[in-house]
Amino acid sequence: MCNKGFLFITLLSLTACTFSDNSQSPIPAQFAGADYQLSDQDAKRWVIAGNQVEQCVYPNLTRIQQEHFSQEDSFIYSQYVFFYPLEDIVGRDNLQIIKNDQKSMDYVTYQRKKFKDIKAKPLDEEKCAILQKQARDDLAVVKGEYRNAMVEEDKHENKTDNGKNLEKSRFSFDILKWGIGLMLL
Secondary structure, three states, X not given: OHHHHHHHHHHHHHHHHHHOOOOOOOOOHHHOOOOOOOOHHHHHHHHHHHHHHHHHHOOOOOHXXXXXXXXHXXXXXXXXXXXXXXXXXXXXXXXXXXXXXXXXXXXXXXXXXXXXXXXXXXXOHHHHHHHHHHHHHHHHHHHOOOOOHHHHHHHHHHHHOHHHHHHHHHHHHHHHHHHHHHHHO
């Protein structure tokens, strides 16, 4: 009787464990040696966050457009859609581990593909507007188009001091003229 009770309790506890939703799917063999293995729960959260960013920053992006991204656009897309949301979930140190280990990167990519069809609610308009501005600014920096505000202020100051600048340039021209004249003698 004791053996039957023990067997019944064991079977009951095993079936209860199999019905819980917190199970991790088995890791495919090709990713077994990865330094960091992203859990299914974290992968789902990451995919949702990445999809929200993609809907916000790239609302009308088609696959053809994405395939023809410039190198700079591709970099910003990967940062905002993949790495920034992943960093928010796993942390900076773990993200660095993932970036440094090819198997970990492959496993993270596998997890993203596995859960890519998860639908996400759009971001708040305010957060989306901030994110769009940051992405535009970062893209400008990567492309080398971004102008530092301090440089612009210096140029602006030069425009107001045109009289002084004109005098300086005339003085410089006179020095050059005299210098060339002396060299020719």
